[in-house]
Amino acid sequence: MKAAFIILLFALSLPLGLFAAEDLHADSHISASADVEHTESVEPTEGGGVISELAGNFGISWPTLIAQMVNFCIVAFVLYKFAVKPISATLDERQQKIADGLQYAEEMKVQLAAAERERAEKIKEAAVAAQAILAESREQSKEMIEQKTQEAAAQAEAIIRKASEATELERQKMLSDVRQEVARLVVATSATVLSRDLSDAEKQTFSDSAAKELSSAGN
Amino acid sequence: MKRDQKITKLAKKLVELSMDNGVVTESKVAEVLAGFQQVQHRHHLAILKAFLNYLRREVALQTAVVSTPVGLSGDALSAIEVQFSKLYNRPVNVVTQPDTSLIAGVRVRVGDDVYDASVAGRLQRLAESVN
Numbered sequence: 001m002k003a004a005f006i007i008l009l010f011a012l013s014l015p016l017g018l019f020a021a022e023d024l025h026a027d028s029h030i031s032a033s034a035d036v037e038h039t040e041s042v043e044p045t046e047g048g049g050v051i052s053e054l055a056g057n058f059g060i061s062w063p064t065l066i067a068q069m070v071n072f073c074i075v076a077f078v079l080y081k082f083a084v085k086p087i088s089a090t091l092d093e094r095q096q097k098i099a100d101g102l103q104y105a106e107e108m109k110v111q112l113a114a115a116e117r118e119r120a121e122k123i124k125e126a127a128v129a130a131q132a133i134l135a136e137s138r139e140q141s142k143e144m145i146e147q148k149t150q151e152a153a154a155q156a157e158a159i160i161r162k163a164s165e166a167t168e169l170e171r172q173k174m175l176s177d178v179r180q181e182v183a184r185l186v187v188a189t190s191a192t193v194l195s196r197d198l199s200d201a202e203k204q205t206f207s208d209s210a211a212k213e214l215s216s217a218g219n
Numbered sequence: 220m221k222r223d224q225k226i227t228k229l230a231k232k233l234v235e236l237s238m239d240n241g242v243v244t245e246s247k248v249a250e251v252l253a254g255f256q257q258v259q260h261r262h263h264l265a266i267l268k269a270f271l272n273y274l275r276r277e278v279a280l281q282t283a284v285v286s287t288p289v290g291l292s293g294d295a296l297s298a299i300e301v302q303f304s305k306l307y308n309r310p311v312n313v314v315t316q317p318d319t320s321l322i323a324g325v326r327v328r329v330g331d332d333v334y335d336a337s338v339a340g341r342l343q344r345l346a347e348s349v350n
Contacts, residue, residue, distance in 0.1 A: 183346035190342055194322050203289045206323040210336035211285075211295035214327060215302040 226262055230269035234277055242310050243277050279330045283311050286318040286326040286337075303329055 055062065198206075233255065237248045260266055283303045285296065296313050303311040311329065318326070324337030335341075 179349050180346075183349040187342040187346045191322055191339060194338055195319075198323055200289060203323040206338065207287050207289055207291055207325055208295050210324040211287075211291055211299055214325060214334055214336050215295075215298035 222262070226265050226269055229260075229266055230273050233266070233270045234273045237274065238277075242281060243274065248274070276330070280307070281309065281311055282329070283313050284316055284328045285313055286316045286321060286328070288317065288319045288321050288323060290317075291315065291325070299325075299327060303327070 233251050234243070237243050237251045239247050255263065255266070283299060285291065285299060296315065300311060300313045303313075307329065321337035321339045322342075324335075324340070326337050326340060327334040
């Protein structure tokens with residue numbers, strides 16, 4: 001930046017110098033036409049006056065040229081010190097900020113891509129895990145349904161078996177009651193009939209035989 | 220508890236003293252009671268109660284109660300007495316008891332043992348066998 005500015009100033013100084021030289025040449029030409037007679041009368045100096053002659057031909061006045069160059073340097077220095085330098089610093093700072101922003105943007109882009117990849121991987125893993133959980137839940141529910149079905153069937157069988165057993169027990173009890181009642185009636189009837197129909201002699205005979213039976217039972 | 224054990228032991232001893240050749244006799248019981256009266260034991264009432272219970276049990280073991288709706292012949296009663304004396308290995312007295320509910324036949328009870336040869340008993344066993 002500084003080099004470019006210096007080159008620019010140098011390029012600008014050349015026209016200024018040429019302009020100053022042209023003005024000087026015009027002045028010198030006027031003075032020369034005025035002094036023609038004088039120069040014609042005066043013999044040119046021989047030897048070391050070649051440079052002065054050239055400068056005269058180009059219209060360069062050394063003191064004016066030097067003064068203008070000094071002025072130009074002062075102006076250039078002031079411009080460089082109070083205008084170019086802060087502008088350059090500001091430009092450099094802005095350029096640095098832009099570079100930093102671009103770098104930050106690049107980093108952010110990389111990070112965003114990484115985050116995007118990570119998010120995609122996470123989503124993929126979550127989807128896989130969800131599928132696994134779903135499959136496991138389905139399997140468990142299937143097993144549970146099967147188990148509950150078997151339990152219900154077993155319970156139904158147990159209930160049916162208990163009901164049949166209860167029915168059978170009830171039937172057996174009824175049969176037993178009937179048998180008991182029939183036996184009781186038979187015994188009661190037999191006892192009544194025997195008490196009424198057996199004579200005392202028959203009872204005596206039976207009792208004696210029973211006594212003999214008891215007597216002979218221990219032998 | 221210790222007092223009851225002593226009373227029981229003493230009552231059993233009195234029952235043993237009341238026996239004559241393994242048979243409880245009235246005379247022996249009278250002697251035991253007379254002797255016990257002379258001793259004047261401190262728990263005489265409880266001892267006498269226990270003695271009475273054991274004495275009843277012993278008499279029941281020595282008695283065959285023959286229940287029958289009609290009277291049995293003397294031979295039949297003698298046969299029963301001989302048979303049960305032999306069976307229990309001690310003298311058993313026979314006591315008859317009328318019982319018309321037996322219809323016909325005999326039922327003999329010695330202590331807690333019952334020997335039934337009656338018509339009512341057979342009918343009852345028949346009814347039980349049906350069940």
